[in-house]
Amino acid sequence: AQKITQTQPGMFVQEKEAVTLDCTYDTSDPSYGLFWYKQPSSGEMIFLIYQGSYDQQNATEGRYSLNFQKARKSANLVISASQLGDSAMYFCAMREGRWSGGGADGLTFGKGTHLIIQP
Amino acid sequence: DTAVSQTPKYLVTQMGNDKSIKCEQNLGHDTMYWYKQDSKKFLKIMFSYNNKELIINETVPNRFSPKSPDKAHLNLHINSLELGDSAVYFCASSQDRSLEWRDTQYFGPGTRLTVL
Numbered sequence: 029a030q031k032i033t034q035t036q037p038g039m040f041v042q043e044k045e046a047v048t049l050d051c052t053y054d055t056s057d058p059s060y061g062l063f064w065y066k067q068p069s070s071g072e073m074i075f076l077i078y079q080g081s082y083d084q085q086n087a088t089e090g091r092y093s094l095n096f097q098k099a100r101k102s103a104n105l106v107i108s109a110s111q112l113g114d115s116a117m118y119f120c121a122m123r124e125g126r127w128s129g130g131g132a133d134g135l136t137f138g139k140g141t142h143l144i145i146q147p
Numbered sequence: 148d149t150a151v152s153q154t155p156k157y158l159v160t161q162m163g164n165d166k167s168i169k170c171e172q173n174l175g176h177d178t179m180y181w182y183k184q185d186s187k188k189f190l191k192i193m194f195s196y197n198n199k200e201l202i203i204n205e206t207v208p209n210r211f212s213p214k215s216p217d218k219a220h221l222n223l224h225i226n227s228l229e230l231g232d233s234a235v236y237f238c239a240s241s242q243d244r245s246l247e248w249r250d251t252q253y254f255g256p257g258t259r260l261t262v263l
Contacts, residue, residue, distance in 0.1 A: 061248045067188075073237060073254035080249055117188060125248040134180055134192025135252055 031055065032120050032138035039143050041110055048095070049105040049141050051120030059125030062103040063135065064094070067117040076118075079103055115145045150174050151255040153238050159261045160228055168223045168258045170238030178202070178243040179221035180252065181213060184235040193236075196221050197243060228262045235259050 033052045041047050053062065064076040079087045079094045087094040095104040107114055121135040151172045160166055172179060181193040194213040195202045201213065210226045225232060238255040 059248055061250075063251065065254075071235065071259075072256050073239075075251050075253060078249075078251055119190065121190075123248045123250075123252075134182070134195055135190075136192075137190040140188050 030138075031136045032122055034120055034138035034141050036141045037139070039141060041143065041145055043112060043145050043147050044109055047107040047110050047114070047143065049107075049118050049120075049143065051103045051105065051138060053101050053103060053120075053122050055101075055122065055124055057124040061123045062094070062096070063121045063123070064092070064103075064105045065119045065121060066114075067119065067140070068113075069116070073119075077105065110145050112145050112147060115143060117142050151238060151240055151253050153236075153255040153258050155258060156256060157259050157261075159263065161263055162228055162230060164228050165224070165226045166228060166260070167225070168236055168238075168260070170221050170223070170255055172219055172238075172240040172253075172255075174240055174242075174253065176240035176242050176253075177218065178241050179215070180239040180241075181221065181223050182237040182239060182254075183207075184237060184257070186234070190237070194221075194223075225260075228260075230262050233260055233262045 031054050060081045062079045066074045077087050077089045077092045077094050079096045086096050091108045093106045117140045119140045120138040123135050154169045178197040180195045182190050184190045193207050196215045212224045215221045235257045237257045239252040241250040241252040243250050
């Protein structure tokens with residue numbers, strides 16, 4: 029089963045509108061982190077925002093906010109006042125904790141959403 | 148100053164060759180990773196190294212071998228390259244002192260490998 033699901037392969041949005049990119053996750057671990065990355069056409073992976081499973085408040089970073097609904101296991105990214113430069117692939121990712129403590133684990137990524145901002 | 152750097156950015160080679168990709172981070176992080184992004188843009192973890200110790204090793208062919216000369220470097224060696232190895236390879240690092248699941252991973256610019 030997929031651990032990270034992004035149901036929107038592509039989205040077209042008018043400039044200056046708000047955008048919501050969907051992400052649902054699946055884990056039985058009580059400790060986990062959720063991350064969003066942006067990949068523009070130039071190819072680099074840019075970290076945007078993080079939400080921890082124990083965080084009480086939704087994360088915000090400038091124009092980015094994370095709508096975290098733990099019971100629904102969703103972590104949607106909201107971009108306010110979209111700009112042409114927001115056109116890119118957006119990836120949701122999760123890192124799970126370990127009951128035993130210690131040890132490192134990699135990020136599990138969703139398939140991404142290709143966002144295109146139209147003037 | 149570049150936080151996570153990779154060389155080369157592009158690598159074109161023939162099937163059967165052996166090649167290496169270098170990665171360096173100047174963030175003082177404890178853990179480094181290699182990810183593979185396929186032609187459909189799907190990213191998957193390949194390896195991680197923590198304090199020179201291999202922590203996870205996903206089901207990648209043993210033709211791929213990570214080598215870490217020190218905490219700041221994690222190189223990826225690939226032997227007997229195959230067509231299916233064509234992809235973008237990303238190096239990443241994270242601090243990972245405790246509660247690793249909270250630590251952000253920072254990525255290098257990627258290396259586009261093309262096997263002919």
